[in-house]
Amino acid sequence: MVFGMELMVKKLRRLPKLEPPSVSSPGVLFFVAMALAFFLCFVYMDVGFFAVGKRVLLSQQRFVDLRYSSTPKASLPDFLAAPACDVFTGSWVWDESYPLYRSVDCGFLDEGFRCSENGRPDDFYTKWRWQPNSCNLP
Secondary structure, eight states: OHHHHHHHHHHHHHSOOOOOOOTTSHHHHHHHHHHHHHHHHHHHSOOGGGOOEEEEEOTTSSEEEEEOOSSOOSOOOHHHHSTTOEEEEEEEEEOTTOOSSOGGGOTTSOGGGOGGGGTOOOOGGGGEEEEEETOOOO
């Protein structure tokens, strides 16, 4: 064992001595830049206690801060304010005034979720709407 250690120490002494990296070396600068970018991702994204607010790009405005607040900003609309109004309990009802829009005109629906564009021949499913119990929805 001792002989093996001596041989290893001799080989290590032959290696050139490493100097500490300078602050301006590309490796150190890259590491600092990546660490800073990683930290900023946590600060500006919604992760845990780092989330101080969200930024939203509105159509004609620059980024607008939406700060979290514990105070309620607005009361519920009249049709939802009734104590018996439960929007999760109800039934599907037929409504001739539906559909209110065509799926091709809706920018919020992905193409894969537009039944009419995926070859569904009928459109009767667009006439149904959700009617919650004890709620007078507009």
